[in-house]
Amino acid sequence: xxxxxxxxxxxxxxxxxxxxxxxxxxxxxxxxxxxxxxxxxxxxxxxxxxxxxxxxxxxxxxxxxxxxxxxxxxxxxxxxxxxxxxxxxxxxxxxxxxxxxxxxxxxxxxxxxxxxxxxxxxxxxxxxxxxxxxxxxxxxxxxxxxxxxxxxxxxxxxxxxxxxxxxxxxxxxxxxxxxxxxxxxxxxxxxxxxxxxxxxxxxxxxxxxxxxxxxxxxxxxxxxxxxxxxxxxxxxxxxxxxxxxxxxxxxxxxxxxxxxxxxxxxxxxxxxxxxxxxxxxxxxxxxxxxxxxxxxxxxxxxxxxxxxxxxxxxxxxxxxxxxxxxxxxxxxxxxxxxxxxxxxxxxxxxxxxxxxxxxxxxxxxxxxxxxxxxxxxxxxxxxxxxxxxxxxxxxxxxxxxxxxxxxxxxxxxxxxxxxxxxxxxxxxxxxxxxxxxxxxxxxxxxxxxxxxxxxxxxxxxxxxxxxxxxxxxxxxxxxxxxxxxxxxxxxxxxxxxxxxxxxxxxxxxxxxxxxxxxxxxxxxxxxxxxxxxxxxxxxxxxxxxxxxxxxxxxxxxxxxxxxxxxxxxxxxxxxxxxxxxxxxxxxxxxxxxxxxxxxxxxxxxxxxxxxxxxxxxxxxxxxxxxxxxxxxxxxxxxxxxxxxxxxxxxxxxxxxxxxxxxxxxxxxxxxxxxxxxxxxxxxxxxxxxxxxxxxxxxxxxxxxxxxxxxx
Numbered sequence: 001x002x003x004x005x006x007x008x009x010x011x012x013x014x015x016x017x018x019x020x021x022x023x024x025x026x027x028x029x030x031x032x033x034x035x036x037x038x039x040x041x042x043x044x045x046x047x048x049x050x051x052x053x054x055x056x057x058x059x060x061x062x063x064x065x066x067x068x069x070x071x072x073x074x075x076x077x078x079x080x081x082x083x084x085x086x087x088x089x090x091x092x093x094x095x096x097x098x099x100x101x102x103x104x105x106x107x108x109x110x111x112x113x114x115x116x117x118x119x120x121x122x123x124x125x126x127x128x129x130x131x132x133x134x135x136x137x138x139x140x141x142x143x144x145x146x147x148x149x150x151x152x153x154x155x156x157x158x159x160x161x162x163x164x165x166x167x168x169x170x171x172x173x174x175x176x177x178x179x180x181x182x183x184x185x186x187x188x189x190x191x192x193x194x195x196x197x198x199x200x201x202x203x204x205x206x207x208x209x210x211x212x213x214x215x216x217x218x219x220x221x222x223x224x225x226x227x228x229x230x231x232x233x234x235x236x237x238x239x240x241x242x243x244x245x246x247x248x249x250x251x252x253x254x255x256x257x258x259x260x261x262x263x264x265x266x267x268x269x270x271x272x273x274x275x276x277x278x279x280x281x282x283x284x285x286x287x288x289x290x291x292x293x294x295x296x297x298x299x300x301x302x303x304x305x306x307x308x309x310x311x312x313x314x315x316x317x318x319x320x321x322x323x324x325x326x327x328x329x330x331x332x333x334x335x336x337x338x339x340x341x342x343x344x345x346x347x348x349x350x351x352x353x354x355x356x357x358x359x360x361x362x363x364x365x366x367x368x369x370x371x372x373x374x375x376x377x378x379x380x381x382x383x384x385x386x387x388x389x390x391x392x393x394x395x396x397x398x399x400x401x402x403x404x405x406x407x408x409x410x411x412x413x414x415x416x417x418x419x420x421x422x423x424x425x426x427x428x429x430x431x432x433x434x435x436x437x438x439x440x441x442x443x444x445x446x447x448x449x450x451x452x453x454x455x456x457x458x459x460x461x462x463x464x465x466x467x468x469x470x471x472x473x474x475x476x477x478x479x480x481x482x483x484x485x486x487x488x489x490x491x492x493x494x495x496x497x498x499x500x501x502x503x504x505x506x507x508x509x510x511x512x513x514x515x516x517x518x519x520x521x522x523x524x525x526x527x528x529x530x531x532x533x534x535x536x537x538x539x540x541x542x543x544x545x546x547x548x549x550x551x552x553x554x555x556x557x558x559x560x561x562x563x564x565x566x567x568x569x570x571x572x573x574x575x576x577x578x579x580x581x582x583x584x585x586x587x588x589x590x591x592x593x594x595x596x597x598x599x600x601x602x603x604x605x606x607x608x609x610x611x612x613x614x615x616x617x618x619x620x621x622x623x624x625x626x627x628x629x630x631x632x633x634x635x636x637x638x639x640x641x642x643x644x645x646x647x648x649x650x651x652x653x654x655x656x657x658x659x660x661x662x663x664x665x666x667x668x669x670x671x672x673x674x675x676x677x678x679x680x681x682x683x684x685x686x687x688x689x690x691x692x693x694x695x696x697x698x699x700x701x702x703x704x705x706x707x708x709x710x711x
Contacts, residue, residue: 010193013200014173020207020214021166027155027217034145034152035244041138042124042241042248048134049125050118054083054111062110069107073098085111124241124248127484128231129644136223142237143226151213158210165199172196234612235640238482239279246282249482258290259468269293272320275347276313281306281639283479288313290472296421296443298397298436300473303426303631304638305480308338311393311422312345315371318420319348323390324369327418329411330395332375336583337609338395342371354378376400379410389418397423400442401435412442426634427627428473436471444470486637488647490661491537493529495652498522503655507701512690513554515697516621518652520557530650531564534618537648538565541616542595546643549611551602551632552620561599561620573609574601586611602632611635615643620650622660624688656693656700663688663696 059079063069077096079085085093085107094104126135172192230237242249258266269289273280280288287310291297301307315326328338332354339350349370353362358378365372366387374382376399392415394400400408415421421443433451441448447470454463476483495503499519506514506521514521519530534550541548550561555574562569570589573582582604589598590613598614602623614636623629637645651657 010173010197013197014170017166017200017203017207018170020210021159021163021170023214024155024159024210027152027214028159030217031149031152031156034141034148037141038138038145038241038244041134041141042245043119045132045134045138046122046124046248047115047119048132049122050115051083051086053118053122054086054115055081057082057114059085061114062107067106067110069103069110070098074107082111082114086115123481125482125484126230126234126237126241127644128227128642129484131227136227139230139237140221140223140226142240143229144221146229146233146236146240148217151216154213155210155217158206162203166203169196169199173200231642234642236279238639239281241482242282243279257464257468257474258472259465262468266290266293270317270321271313272317273313274316274320276316276345277347278309278345280309280313281479283474284310284313287472287474288317291422292317294469295419296470298423298425298439298443298471300425300428300471302428302474302476303634304476305474306639307424307426308341308395309345311395311424312342312348314422315342315348315391315393316346318390325365325387325389326371326391326393327384327389327414328371328373328393328395329376329379329414330373331399332377333579333582333604334395334609335373335375336580338373340583342373353382358382376407376411379414380406384414384417386417391420391422392418393422393424395424397425397439398427398435401432401438403438403441408438415442426631436467440467440470480639483637483639484641484644486633486645486647488649490649490651491533493519493533493650493652495519495654496522496527496529498524498527499529499652503652504704507656507697507704510694510697510701512693512697515656515700517554517557518621518655518657519650520552520554520560520620525560525564528560528564529652530620531560533648533650534561534564534620537616537618538568538595538597542568545594546616546646547589547592547594547596547598547614548616548618549598549600549614549636550618550620551600551629553602553623554621555601557620558599558601561597565597568595568597570596570598572599572601573604575604577604582609589613600632602628609635610638610640612638612640612642615641615645617645617647618650619647622649622651622657622664624660624693626664626687656696659696659700660688660693663692 059074059081060071061082062085063071073096074085074093079088079093090101090104090108093099093107094101099107124138126139172189173196174193238249266286266289269292271285271289271292284306287299287301287307291299291310291314299307299310301310311328315323318326326348328342330338335352335354339352342348342350349368351361351365351368351370351372353365353372353374358374359382362372362382362384372389394411400411402408423439423443437448437451440451447466450466451463454466495518499522502522503515503518506518519528522528525531538548550558552558552561558572558574562572570592571577571585573585577585585598586609589596589611598611602619617633617636619629619632633645633647651661
């Protein structure tokens, strides 16, 4: 039988595929290697954080178990904290008169135990503002895993599909790699050899693709690229870390306050995520299971915890179980955001049933299935008839807290078209029992009936146990332990003579709005102390690679901000800007360079929008309702934030703003003293009303008159 290839060709081809097979096997093992790298670097980072905490632990801690160490001798030599001992060597400790080498080793061992104990309680925080060696190593390890997992998966599939045939081909081609082997090979072996050669040649195109993936796996990891990717995809990094090392990030609480029997039932609830384009956090999975299991619920997670994603995951799971139609009712300002989020995070199609085309789109949704997104107002002008659907989602559900309001009646009527309802609100309702019960009445009337009987016990365990089957709320500090720091600073400004004249005139004439716009209402902004502070903040933010969002209650102040900062400002967001345009502005802001500023009226820009690209928040004046400030800050300080968030409050000394801050602080102190923890997140309970401000302004006017008399 004549050979159809040369010995050299056979040898070369066999060698190539033997090497490739070996590389593929190594590639498959790389997945575990990358996971181990993440574990090691995460452990190192956690230990580094734990070590830094030792600075706050007094040296007496090493004697907690009555070890008998001579603490006074250590303190006399400058060892005041456990951190001091951690840095010291056995030699330097043993050099202290009265402490020998053996005792010094025992001291170091005890310090090591404290470090290990502290590390076990530390949760990892990653921030682009803390690029320590350990943090960089972890981010780089996560980046490698993120960017190479697809290549590893391809190699695994390649081996899985071809390993047996490849192994046989490499065995059968051997007679063709040497002259004597070929000469003395049997006819059967020669046939198998030629078939093996043809098989390997036929694999070349597939193998070329395989080689491209193998190249990806041999690339080194650039730490600058890793940090850049982390900033762009922070939530994905934390989710991956929680998936691989659940004990190092997030909350270890698996039931998040639910009664044990209900939590046990949720464990068995099926969650079908095929078609979901994102990975859920552990607490989000639990939230989705709660929604699926309980069917008609109020999800009250604090802002920034991803209620929208949990709602989308619920729809995906129901679709996988056979459901086809879903309906979302929300404020007009977030319709566009809902449509974008649905299609970004799932394979579901969104239909905007709002605006001039609403009737046509409604019909299209009914025919095709998917997610219909409409507004409270549209419910009053479009006949949704009795078309059945699988789930009604009502966003910002506190909009329907008044049972007699038209929007409440319209929503309640629409709820008759489905057995499943999800109300969503980030506003805590524990201290607004009547509003909470009115919402529960739509969801589960029998529960609302029981709650009315014990409404006076709203902060008691009995009330929380009764409402647990229908109301579920997690707070940010309980589940997002990895969030970067939130740093709040008060920037006190001294009035210029020009500002003072305008301010005093406003106070004496009792012009409420003008008095609150102190510093921003001067004719020439060069005399505005707040404008000067804002310029400094924006300039610093630009140098530090940050973007800024500026909030004010007043349109005129927003105009002054734009006039002050010029072309670094985006188009402002206010109540008159249409929802679609708001999203366009935010999209432009996300692509803008460092130093960009987004001015926003706090009522419009402070709700329903995600602005994680900003890590500096400026509040131009104190708000009467602190929850509005909290909502505004939560636009930036939320899951996915990569940097420490800096909040600057611009305040003028010797003005009514000092009185406002003092009154809010005193009210908060009283509130925090008497309120249950579950209530303390909601600050509306100590807002300032117009009467209080009027009294404040009258007292301020009297102060100014007395001052003028003495001048």
